[in-house]
Amino acid sequence: MMLLQTEKALRLLEQYNTITILVPREYTKSKIKEFFEKKGYKVKKVNTLITKKGLKKAYVRFKEEGVARKVAEELGGL
Incomplete structure (x- = not known):
């Protein structure tokens, strides 16, 4: 899994508690x-x-607030 760091991905992370990742098909x-x-x-x-x-x-998208940022940091993105 690879975290995407585009403008849209970062906006989704901040506003909607959502991470954007690339995964195997x-x-x-x-x-x-x-x-x-x-x-x-x-x-x-x-x-x-x-x-x-x-x-x-x-x-x-995660249920609990702030989790997306924590997950992004774990995946080595932020």
């Missing part, structure tokens, strides 16, 4: 959610899409 929404819940974070919602370049992007 075989990962499902439930697999992504399970990954973060095993680490002790409560996930509210996971959205995925395939980019034009063929990469899979996931938007992971």
